[in-house]
Amino acid sequence: MKTVKIYTYNPKNQKSGFEFYALSKGLNSGKPLDVPCPNCFVISCRNAEELDVYRSLLFGLWKTKAFYPFLIGSVIPYIRIGDFKKFVSEQASHLKGREKVFRNDIRKVKTLEQREKHIHEQLLLISELKHIYIARHLKQ
Template sequence: MLWRVSTFDPLRHEHKENIFYIQSKGENAGRPLREPKRNCFIIETDYEHAFEICTVLWISKKYEPLICGSVIPFLRIRDFESMALPYIKNLSFSLTQDMKALASIDELLSHTQKKLQLVRELKISTALHVLNKFDRIIY
């Protein structure tokens, strides 16, 4: 099975299948990401539900003892792998349904955020339309 972790470099990055990211620095070090940010690891894997397992580990604060740095907290690649890989390799069949549920929730959140963004844009558009009408009345 494929499992490769490296530091994300936006200049050498090409988007492939089965890739996700882990934030490596800051207050959210260890947080799984679908899109890259500065200071993250790139995870290339064939393990099913690896993203969801990393999400569970981040939410449960399993990475916290591994985070170091007094000014800017950061997570080392080897520390991340030592924590995440045993969980990913030993995913039992009984947990597969739970992982699918987490994936569905993640997808629902993504769709909801997109809808929320559209509503925000509609609010701005409506406000500008109202302002336009005010300007015609006043001037």
């Protein structure tokens, strides 16, 4: 797998067809994004398959907090673009030949997150119902 082009986002630059973004500031540094923001890097890929692999890779790295050791700054932590490029490149070369299995595992993680979100919403509804059952017996 060839390395992708990674650079700092600038709204004046022209957007290519196969690119996505990653946050560069805050505790969510490295989080993949579909829409650019002022504090992000652009990951420009050659085709849709490469884009899918790198998006999955960044999602996995972000989810496991793999970028935390690279964060610097006392008030607002951020990651340097050089550290980001080097780390992503190392991880991509480590995945070489196992992209299909990795994407399958990422798909499973995303499914579990959707289930977790659904359960969380149900717990909020249960909590609200408990409140309603008790509140209707209290004097207003």
